Amino acid sequence: MLVLALSPEDSMSNTAPTTREHSINWVSSIPFFAAHLVALVAPFFVTFHWSYVVWALALYYLRMWAVTLGYHRYFSHRAFKTSRVFQFLLAFAAETSSQKGVLWWAANHRHHHRESDQPTDLHSPLQDGFWWSHVGWILSDKYVETREDAIRDFARFPELRFLNRFFLLPPILLAVATFLIGGFPLLVWGFFVSTVLLWHGTFTINSLSHVFGSRRYKTSDTSRNNFLLALVTCGEGWHNNHHYHQNTANQGWFWWEVDASFYVLKALSALGLVWDLRLPSDAVKYAFEKYTPEERAALESMPAMFGKARLAALAARAKVAEAVKGATELAGPAPLPVLRRR
Ligand SMILES: [Zn+2]
Numbered sequence: 135m136l137v138l139a140l141s142p143e144d145s146m147s148n149t150a151p152t153t154r155e156h157s158i159n160w161v162s163s164i165p166f167f168a169a170h171l172v173a174l175v176a177p178f179f180v181t182f183h184w185s186y187v188v189w190a191l192a193l194y195y196l197r198m199w200a201v202t203l204g205y206h207r208y209f210s211h212r213a214f215k216t217s218r219v220f221q222f223l224l225a226f227a228a229e230t231s232s233q234k235g236v237l238w239w240a241a242n243h244r245h246h247h248r249e250s251d252q253p254t255d256l257h258s259p260l261q262d263g264f265w266w267s268h269v270g271w272i273l274s275d276k277y278v279e280t281r282e283d284a285i286r287d288f289a290r291f292p293e294l295r296f297l298n299r300f301f302l303l304p305p306i307l308l309a310v311a312t313f314l315i316g317g318f319p320l321l322v323w324g325f326f327v328s329t330v331l332l333w334h335g336t337f338t339i340n341s342l343s344h345v346f347g348s349r350r351y352k353t354s355d356t357s358r359n360n361f362l363l364a365l366v367t368c369g370e371g372w373h374n375n376h377h378y379h380q381n382t383a384n385q386g387w388f389w390w391e392v393d394a395s396f397y398v399l400k401a402l403s404a405l406g407l408v409w410d411l412r413l414p415s416d417a418v419k420y421a422f423e424k425y426t427p428e429e430r431a432a433l434e435s436m437p438a439m440f441g442k443a444r445l446a447a448l449a450a451r452a453k454v455a456e457a458v459k460g461a462t463e464l465a466g467p468a469p470l471p472v473l474r475r476r
């Protein structure tokens with residue numbers, strides 16, 4: 135195991151101790167790097183057909199929907215309701231993304247919202263740099279266990295505990311299916327290329343969505359709204375909206391904020407498969423209209439977070455946190471209206 139110790143300067147934070155150590159377990163990470171190798175090299179050695187590219191993209195977006203609707207909006211945030219059977223199907227489909235167990239994913243994500251950009255956040259580009267927030271934290275030994283205390287509401291379902299424990303089962307079944315359908319070329323494109331793209335597409339929300347984009351709402355973290363990331367992640371790129379009010383079924387709150395996951399959710403709602411979609415009230419959506427010029431300036435004062443600029447950002451964050459103290463969801467914006475089942 136190689137230990138990456140950040141320099142004392144890099145490890146500075148507004149409240150953190152001056153030493154922070156992060157380690158990547160290179161041995162247990164071998165499958166992760168091997169999958170990258172297959173995805174990058176194997177396409178040059180198998181028969182090519184444009185249909186394989188279509189398969190790769192289709193399996194990317196189908197599974198991105200499962201990740202956003204399942205892992206994120208349902209299991210992490212309970213932004214809508216569904217049946218026990220559909221809940222299981224969502225968890226199974228999300229796990230074909232090879233992003234570990236459903237309870238592990240949702241519990242860690244809840245922790246991220248509780249500790250956003252604090253020294254205890256597991257993937258903060260502000261605290262620990264871009265690559266740690268993007269992928270380092272997943273490859274470390276630090277966050278292997280499921281945070282049971284953060285996900286007790288779903289941990290009581292034995293079928294979800296089974297999926298959480300045997301999280302490799304869904305991706306293996308998908309890999310076998312692609313092989314049986316289209317042989318080795320489809321295994322390469324439909325599983326490996328698609329899965330590696332899906333990993334990094336998902337990871338952008340932990341990394342790029344806290345670095346690039348605009349900030350509309352006062353939050354004490356660095357979350358941003360980014361149109362391109364919303365296209366890549368089926369709507370998750372409206373990350374500043376999301377950090378401002380976490381439990382909404384939609385993350386794009388205005389008509390131009392493309393949110394493909396929510397469109398799918400509306401269709402599933404029309405079919406009666408999901409219901410009680412939680413939506414932001416107008417008081418939440420238009421809260422930014424009441425900001426003072428000072429508050430707006432504070433929102434725009436966050437610099438990019440690389441190298442020295444990141445250290446400056448840590449200081450800026452402390453200033454913003456002070457200015458917007460109590461303005462986050464925890465302080466109690468208006469309650470969410472609920473779209474009732476028809
Ligand atoms: Zn975030």
Ligand SMILES: [Zn+2]
Nearest residue numbers: 210243376380
């Ligand atoms: Zn979230």
